[in-house]
Structure formats: structure tokens, C-alpha cells
Amino acid sequence: MAGAAALRRSARRVIRPGAYTFSRTLQHSERLLSSQASPDRGGVLGSELGLYPPERIRNFSIIAHVDHGKSTLADRLLELTGTIKKGHGQPQYLDKLQVERERGITVKAQTATMFYRHASSQLPVSDQPDAPSYLLNLIDTPGHVDFSYEVSRSLAACQGALLVVDAAQGVQAQTIANFYLAFESNLSIIPVINKIDQPTADPDNVKAQLKRLFDIDPSEALLTSAKTGQGLTQVLPAVIERMPSPPGKSDSPIRMLLLDSYYDEYKGVICHVAVVDGALHKGDKIASAATGRTYEVLDVGIMHPELTPTGVLYTGQVGYVISGMRSTKEARIGDTLHQAKSTVEPLPGFKPARHMVFSGLYPADGSDFDALSHAIEKLTCNDASVSVTKETSTALGMGFRCGFLGLLHMDVFHQRLEQEHGAQVISTIPTVPYIFEYGDGSKVQVENPAALASNPGKRIAACWEPTVIATIIIPSEYVGPVIMLCSERRGEQLEYTFIDAQRALLKYRLPLREIIVDFYNELKSITSGYATFDYEDSEYQQSDLVKMDILLNGQPVDAMATIVHNQKAQRVGRELVEKLKKFIERQMFEITIQAAVGSKVIARETLSAMRKNVLAKCYGGDITRKKKLLEKQKEGKKRMKRVGSVDIPQEAFHELLKVSNSK
Numbered sequence: 001m002a003g004a005a006a007l008r009r010s011a012r013r014v015i016r017p018g019a020y021t022f023s024r025t026l027q028h029s030e031r032l033l034s035s036q037a038s039p040d041r042g043g044v045l046g047s048e049l050g051l052y053p054p055e056r057i058r059n060f061s062i063i064a065h066v067d068h069g070k071s072t073l074a075d076r077l078l079e080l081t082g083t084i085k086k087g088h089g090q091p092q093y094l095d096k097l098q099v100e101r102e103r104g105i106t107v108k109a110q111t112a113t114m115f116y117r118h119a120s121s122q123l124p125v126s127d128q129p130d131a132p133s134y135l136l137n138l139i140d141t142p143g144h145v146d147f148s149y150e151v152s153r154s155l156a157a158c159q160g161a162l163l164v165v166d167a168a169q170g171v172q173a174q175t176i177a178n179f180y181l182a183f184e185s186n187l188s189i190i191p192v193i194n195k196i197d198q199p200t201a202d203p204d205n206v207k208a209q210l211k212r213l214f215d216i217d218p219s220e221a222l223l224t225s226a227k228t229g230q231g232l233t234q235v236l237p238a239v240i241e242r243m244p245s246p247p248g249k250s251d252s253p254i255r256m257l258l259l260d261s262y263y264d265e266y267k268g269v270i271c272h273v274a275v276v277d278g279a280l281h282k283g284d285k286i287a288s289a290a291t292g293r294t295y296e297v298l299d300v301g302i303m304h305p306e307l308t309p310t311g312v313l314y315t316g317q318v319g320y321v322i323s324g325m326r327s328t329k330e331a332r333i334g335d336t337l338h339q340a341k342s343t344v345e346p347l348p349g350f351k352p353a354r355h356m357v358f359s360g361l362y363p364a365d366g367s368d369f370d371a372l373s374h375a376i377e378k379l380t381c382n383d384a385s386v387s388v389t390k391e392t393s394t395a396l397g398m399g400f401r402c403g404f405l406g407l408l409h410m411d412v413f414h415q416r417l418e419q420e421h422g423a424q425v426i427s428t429i430p431t432v433p434y435i436f437e438y439g440d441g442s443k444v445q446v447e448n449p450a451a452l453a454s455n456p457g458k459r460i461a462a463c464w465e466p467t468v469i470a471t472i473i474i475p476s477e478y479v480g481p482v483i484m485l486c487s488e489r490r491g492e493q494l495e496y497t498f499i500d501a502q503r504a505l506l507k508y509r510l511p512l513r514e515i516i517v518d519f520y521n522e523l524k525s526i527t528s529g530y531a532t533f534d535y536e537d538s539e540y541q542q543s544d545l546v547k548m549d550i551l552l553n554g555q556p557v558d559a560m561a562t563i564v565h566n567q568k569a570q571r572v573g574r575e576l577v578e579k580l581k582k583f584i585e586r587q588m589f590e591i592t593i594q595a596a597v598g599s600k601v602i603a604r605e606t607l608s609a610m611r612k613n614v615l616a617k618c619y620g621g622d623i624t625r626k627k628k629l630l631e632k633q634k635e636g637k638k639r640m641k642r643v644g645s646v647d648i649p650q651e652a653f654h655e656l657l658k659v660s661n662s663k
């Protein structure tokens, strides 16, 4: 949890995707002017984009396991093409969100257009004045499993992908997932074995893995170091020579795919689009296939890498459109935008976002509801993959039930709420969407365990929970402990193979609720950090689930209710009450903390009465020190949540998250 000062500092450093400042714009025009003078660069303004028919365009993505070097490679390619200055002082240019920089992960995919002259012969480009210039759109993708939705969204606009694999770590779980996403999208895949500068690099072993797992010819692999620059000059020529150009009909009415959208305070909604057919000009009238609404194109251009107005986008090009949309809700990702008053066949959409983790978000201070509401609304403007509905808890007051793609997604959302909007939130135990069937045959999807109580008269006949197929790659000596962990988490083994002499691949079907909290941490800790893990959604399976309540002084706290597997209820209940006892401070009266399934209490702790005297350690009469301590206590109180008559610190809710799903 960031301190108040850190929050204030970070609030001043808000970075929004695509947001750009006046000074950056100036730098940009300077760069443009110099770029036009440079023999190695193409022009970019206005009609010059017309010089790039689809044959001279390549749209590609970089896919990789987390930390294998996608963003660094992207930076190097942007530098190599002069799109950004070398040593621009901001590593991982495309990772624009503050959380991305802090956590070193890519959350929101970004796009950048580059211009690159390429000659087919071996002579240097400078000796070939006629070497044609190519327009390359690089689409960065997130690496974490939660964001595979963003990956599939980006891949739909590409014809090829660079599959980056760390030369020392080799193929990892997300390499496999991302490879299949790209393969199923019919992309031409160029393997890039990166980080060859590392002393432990073993490119030949990685080549053998690529052959064994994906049937990739070893001679196709490029060897690079995004750190030292070694091998980087082969990358763009390979993109141009080995990847196809975008398909599309130049003489057809405009049809484009909406790749991403975000809200900019000054410009309104900015849509990233890939033009599939026709050309888009400023002033054109366009319509959304999803909503039927029509808009006038107010501004259109490319991301070079900042928004650069060009007035036009041609077939096969990727850029941005501003068309007076008021909210990103109008800009549905995967929608087809087309010429107004024409009927066109919508382009195949994307895999829709599936919300797999739900959690209640409440203002830490009940009176801050409006501020939280405003912050959530602003944030969802830029992250349409979060679902938000209002809910009320007797314990926490008015709040929101939010649906996320996964746990990291939820974490990132919380962090952004705090950092970018200064919101103080209490989040309830995350839950997955269960399906319950009542005795009368009716079925409900339960995203909030407390909601089960609203049908007290109905007998639960059956329940189902979502499962995932997990892929785990580990050094072979860790196979035993990992198998134990997976069976503790109610997993069913589907596959157990070796990908090389040292490493094994395990596939398990696991209930999603068993992995949403702490599974990855535990997997990492029992494998000394060597395990990599990825999962894809699978079907629902029938399960023996019960609702567990937490009661404080006999009163159920709805925000702490959780759904657990019957066999684990006792253990989880005991851990929850023990944890709560540690976090709830003693108060003026005795507090009983209980966990109960139905009317049966399965765990109980008692906190005896006592008032914490913050001045106890303060000897003598230093009045300013006393005042400071009392101020601190007052500040702490603000972060307390009064439930009935019991004050619960915000940390208790956070700690509960960790226990509720473990073991």
C-alpha cells in the first residue's frame, strides 16, 4: 500500500497511454523535419502515406514470455528506425503506464509506426538510392496471462509475429500460449532468440526446443541481444522478407478494425484502428457496425510513436481516429468502423473479455463514495475490460462489484486507482463466477458470495465452478512438489512430458478458484523461482461448494463471506479467524470472531477487551510528541472500517485475500 506522500507524488506523475504533452509535440515535429532530410527515413505527412501501398506495409507483433525482452527489443527497433532517439532516457518506450514501469510488465498494448528502407541485395542501403522505404507497424503486447485478451486483440491486426525467447531460460509457459495464439491467427512467426549476451545463453538448446515443441526449423531463428544490439539489424529485413503484407481492397469503401480505445481529457476518445479496406480521410462520415452510430472523422493519423496527424490512412495502415465519441463505451474493441450509410460485412471480432475474478470495491471512508465512483469511471474509460456494477454491503456501505480478467489485472486496477486517482479502497475477497442450481431447478451465476444469502428459502441442489487448463514448465527435480501442490489444489493431471533433458512440462485441469490467489507465488517458492505457469479457460465442473460466513460478535459480515470447497472449509475458516484476530486491534469490549457454514460454527477466536493507549510509551510531558502520536492514531482511524461496532483496519481485508484461497 503506497503512503500518502507517495500517492501525492505519483498523482503528479500520471501517465496515460497515448497522452502527450506540448513539449513532446514540439520534439516530435523537430524529429519529423529531420527525418524527412534523412535518406534512411520515409516521409510521413499527409499524402506521403499514399506512397505506402499494402505491399510496402508490414504489421507485426512481438510475443514472448514475460521478461524475455519484448519491450526492450521494441525500443531498439524504434531507435534503429529513428522513431525515437537513442538513449531517450525512458526505457521500454511502449510501456507507458506508471504501473507498467514499476512492475516491469506490459499491461496495455501500444502501437508504433516506423519507416525503414530495405534493399533486397546485400549492399548497404546507403549505396542503393532506390531502396524502397517500408511502413512497419509494431504492436507491443502484454506478456501476462491475464492480458491474453489484449494479445489476441493485437494479433488480429497483424500478419506476423516475432516470437522472442530468452536464450538462457528457453521456452516458458507463456511462450507456448502465445505461440498457439499466433499460430491459430495464421501469423507467420519469426523466432528471435534474445539475450544471447548472457553467460548462460544456450541458443542451440532453445533451437532444439522450438523444433520439438513447435516444429520450427532451427535455421529460421534470429539470434539477438536487445541489450548489446548484437544481431538486431537482421530483424527488420526478416520482417519485410518473411512476413506477408496486409490483405485488403484499396478501391472498396472504408472498413477498419477497432483495436483499442482510450479517453484523453483534451481530445476525447482516441481509437486505434487497422484499415482493412479503402482509405479514411479527415472529414469522412463513419459508422460503428456494433452500435449503428455515425461520426465525423475529426482527426486521423499515425502513432509515430506519438499521435501524428496525417489527415488520411490508407489500406493496410494502422493509426488513430478521433471522431467525437464521448465515451470508450461507444468504442467497442473488435468493432468494425465503416463508411456511413453503407452496408458492409463486419470483420471477425475478437475473443470477448471474460471476467474471471470478481471483487467488491468500497471506499475506505464511506463518505468517499462519489470520489471512488468518479475514479472508477475515469479508469474504466481506459480499461474497458473491467466490468462494474453498483452494490451495497451492510458492512461496507455503497460500493462496486468489479469483474477482472485475472488477479494481476485486479491488482493493477487497484494500484492505478490509488496512484492515478488517489482513491483509498477496501476490496473484498476475490471470487470466481460460480453457477448454483436451486431445488426448483433455477440456476444463477454467483459473482458475490453474499448474494447467496438473498435466497435463504431456496435449497441448493448443485453447483459448478470454472476450471482452467494450466501449463507448468519446471526443472525436472521439482516435479514431485509441483504434483503435490496441484493435487492439494484439486488438480487433475492431463499431461506430463519432458521438453529437454532438464525440464518437464505438466498440464493440469485446476479449479480457477484454487489458482486465483497465491498459487503462482507458492509454485514459485517451491521451485526456487524456476517454474513458469500459464493457463487457458476451460469448462465448468460440478463441485461440492459451500458458503462460509465470518461473524463478528455474532453478526455476519457480508463483505467477508466466501465460497469454499466443503472439504477445505474447516481449514480455511480456522486460518481466516486467526488472521482476523491478528489484524483487529483490541477494543473497549470483547470481540468474538467466528467462521460458520450455514448455522454451524467451524472456527472461533476471542479478542479480549482493552483500549490501546498510544501514549503508553510516552514518558514525561513532551506535548508535541503526544500530539504527533494522537494525530497518527487519528490518521490510522481513517483507514479503519467500522463494521457494526467493531473497527477493522483496511489491512485485515487485504490479508484475508491471501488466506481465503490458499491450501
Ligand SMILES: Nc1nc2c(ncn2[C@@H]2O[C@H](COP(=O)(O)OP(=O)(O)OP(=O)(O)O)[C@@H](O)[C@H]2O)c(=O)[nH]1
Pocket: 064, 065, 066, 067, 068, 069, 070, 071, 072, 073, 092, 095, 104, 105, 106, 142, 143, 144, 194, 195, 196, 197, 198, 224, 225, 226, 227, 228
Ligand atoms: N542481458 C540482457 N538483458 C536483456 C536483454 N533484453 C532485455 N533484457 C532485460 O530483461 C528484462 C526484461 O525486459 P523487458 O523488455 O521489460 O521484457 P518484456 O518481455 O517486455 O516484459 P513484459 O513487458 O513484462 O512482458 C529487462 O531488465 C531488460 O533490461 C538482452 O538482450 N540481454
